[in-house]
Amino acid sequence: MAFWNGFTGGDGPFMKQMVDAFNKENPNVTVAMNTLQWGDFYPKVPTAVASGAGPDVAIMHIDQLATNAARRVIVPLDEIATGLKLEEADFAPVVWNAGEYKDQRYGIPLDIHPLGFYVNKGLMTKAGITEIPTDRAGFEAAVTELKGKGGVANPFWVTATWPAHLIFTSLIAQFGGSIYDEEGAKATFNSDAGVEALEWMTSFIAKGDSPKNVSNDAQAVAFRQQRNALTFDGIWMMNEWAKVAGLEWEAAKFPTIGDKPAVWASSHNFVVTSQAAKDPNKLAASRAFISYISNKSLEWAKSGQVPARKSVRDSAEFKALKVQSVLAEQLPDVQFPPSVPGIGDVTTPTYETAVNEVVLGKKQAKAALDEGAKKADSLLKANQSKYQA
Template identity: 50%
Template sequence: MIQNEMSRRRLLGLGVGLGAAATLTLAGCGGGSSTKGSTAAGNGGKEYTGPKVDLKLWNGFTGGDGDIFKKLVEQFNSEHQNIAISVITYEWQDYYSKLPGAVSSGNGPDIAVMHMDQLATFAARGVITELDDVAKTLQLSEGDFAPTVWKGGLYHDKRYGIPLDMHPLGFYYNKAVMQKAGLDPNKPPATKDEYTAALTELKKSGVQGFWVSPFQFTGGMTFYSLLHQWGGTLFDGEVAKATFNSDPAVEACTWLVDMIKQGFSPANVGQDADYLALKSGKNAFNWNGIWQINDLKKSAGLEWGVAPLPQIGSQKAAWANSHNFTIVKQRSADNNKVSGAKVFINWLSEHSLDWAKGGQIPARKEVREGAEFKALPEISALAPELEYAAFPPASPGLGEVMVTFYNAFNEAALGKKSPKQALDDGVAKANKQLEDNRKKYGS
């Protein structure tokens, strides 16, 4: 794969961690006092009958999903003569860095696509506006979505995001490599015992079947999933203290490190080498994001499958993130633009089946349960993970803390520290960061 595309894919799900540089410049953004269009012809997203409005929409969809997104916007524009959406696309990392300054200077977008775990930070700094009226008018409720995704759009019991999708970690397997080792290529391991047994058979055939990456993409996300599978959490209920050095967390981390020690994985796996090894037949299993499905479909001759993550711990869990639509506060609010933006958000949410083809699980329940979505076999195979997806809590400034979490795993995976020591050291640093966040953002 071209390196630029690999970099984009690594950033696709990376809501947490990307906004760290932006948080320092967020104060004072948005919230002007003057208002235009105070008698806007809108009703919370059902329709807009006012004068034509031109809206800017920022997003980070730079790959094939971006093409699908732009086509959907073009369709919306053709169906709404009084609303014109122009799409501005950045790499996610640049996007989150540019947004605060653009809003502060009055040059920000009207609509912004935002990862779920960024909502709290941007809401706390007044960059995005509340959307409770949209949910109420459109009669949207938790029952229309998966509870985890719906609740992720809340901050201080107010809604700031309307969920569009969910993108989880999935379990990819190379059927040809499995078959050569005497394994059933159509029955991927689903439990800890099955997983260990499969790796043992692969090792006998000369294959290190599960390459453990020390990097966030994808080893850190795998550890994130396993920590929750073992019943652990990253933070306490108030997000005041880090807890990713608990006994369950250490056990999950140790299991992954043991994969290396027992020879099921090579040591010092390079960035993306685990995924490239799956494609080239050098390993059998890879825990990676749903966004890899469309890339694998382009790999001629590759026999592969995808399934929900195996349950290694005591319960099912999977790392996941979600794209949400937000409306950006302006220095001079224009109620007509806000009304038009709400219509667009509702429209695209209703058309999330088309968006699913870009490699996303629709947030709307009725779309997920429809025959057309189920006819997308690879993507719909990961839909069950929505019910037990592990999302980060809604806490502002969490990006830097999550980087500390992933760095702690990196030290353990590279053998620089024992799992216990690496996680203890990470928690000590994370607690200081959480304390700084309380001072910066308030409780």
Template identity: 35%
Template structure:
């Protein structure tokens, strides 16, 4: 962590004694009824709380223990035990662990997993915790709280966001006679730059058919053309709308018209950018921590507006309070204090290649002064779109990548690929409704 970045945000005076209705939760148990979460500081007896997270790579394995150690040193009555493990292992272990009363007291999950955990009865509703901690939707990027909601209740408190941006190899642009200072912001400018690069024998953007990052680019374009992944109640896939066809056709056209080579491998586009073989790459904020960028002259900007409106894909992570069998009310209250403290001290999280979700931390000028490459990502948050909140949604989402891959490899036309994927996704949505009771 860089010195001077981690800092505690100025906290408002928060109301005390807001109760959490744990008694009505499926976990029940002697320690689960009528507890009160203090506004910012837990004042009950000493407790030890367990924290599960999937932060096993990059800077996180160093940063998280330091944050936990600092928190523990400042709170004599709370001991946080950090238990990092792979995200996939967490999702497999969580149901049995929580139902047996052996799960974590607090955990972090991606936005598209929160509703699944909630539908399984694994989470405590967090509305009263949100109120007790003084949070509102205005404390985070617009729409982000919705990614942690399910059936009208709040189950997640935002921790981080990871929007896409346009990474640029300036040396490649210069070799094609393009001024790197003129980064394209719309379709006209972007296509002109790609045409100039093509004339110089350079494929300006390498399009891939994989989640990282072709799927994220497609979803950004879908929203830019005015579409959405699903209908409002997530009972029908809509990514095969006219907007979806326009988005996928744009990507296929880049290949067919020679602006991108065919059959780009997984991560081949970012590798091509770093090797000086291409000029532009749509990729996530996490690439700002890629040390290979130290070897090239590069910049990053918001993704260009190809469609009719500004939009960009972003993932997110959220805090969750677990509904363990016999959950101790004091541990939940202590976990709430931990979450508040972590969000207030989240500026250094930029070291991991993610943006702090808390507006007051992220908007502090010191953050961009220390991490200037984050500015275009921060600037794009007002029009960012986050994960669909619905139980079991990841299985349906996987079919979007299937359609993308089929189209960019020429196996199917964009409309056919999307229609086939949407049909299969709709079946999964029906199965999810039966499985989770929606």
């Protein structure tokens, strides 16, 4: 049975170990794991499945389920979910419901991976800060103290690219806005909330608290080198921080900068392809494999993930995982996009580009977001025709 995923980072060895254990315990089934870069994975899977040379089971992100369901690359999993007695009661509702498209289940969630807030405890102590900030006032005060007493020239780096648009997604929701309307038919990120979120981000550049023109993931490099003290990044970075000798760090929930808590997150979901659906043996093997990995998702959590299953999150073993259990507290605040075909392809050329242009000082927030929203509306409309056909 072919199992494809995009776990090319530090998470890959964890999944390989779980696949090897499944193969050892289930000699009648051989799972062959194929790992590709996510950027190659999504374009390749539909063609490979159509030719019969693709995956039988795969991992897809939450914003890709509707697209691949509409293209008939993946098949409904309602019978598998029922057969495995997987129910909403054992999952975070937001991720369970996001796995449906047109009232059918296409994804069985394995995890949720939210943004987290990481702080350099050593630099905070030097600046006289004893508590990790939880709100806007506390965050801004910490930046001031770190720059003053702490002697950190740039305490909080604002990137022009990844993960800037994820931070923006968190903040716009905190200020009462959203990226799209509930139907996923219209862009709403150019609202007052969107402008406020983006202007808050860029205010740190204007004040000199962040360098200008911070490139992709440069804030993460700076955090490793202790050249910044506060940063927002994915839960998956926890194992990277742990590798850095002498780095005293701690994870916390994304602070409430706006009026209410909210945080960007995504989720890895198991899917079964139309290729496997043609073979009853492959379907049976898929069911057994999904069940096995889902039941052992505590091991997967160690790669830097929050298990989707409540029964796993409630276990003493999970609660002993300090970073994962802290960031799991954010699940009620998670922001997922609407379950609409093509939604994942709208991000980069629209609001991700707008955030980039504003952070680089090329455009004002309102103008950039308006331009991005206009383009997003056009793409969303085109997707409606494309996938309806």
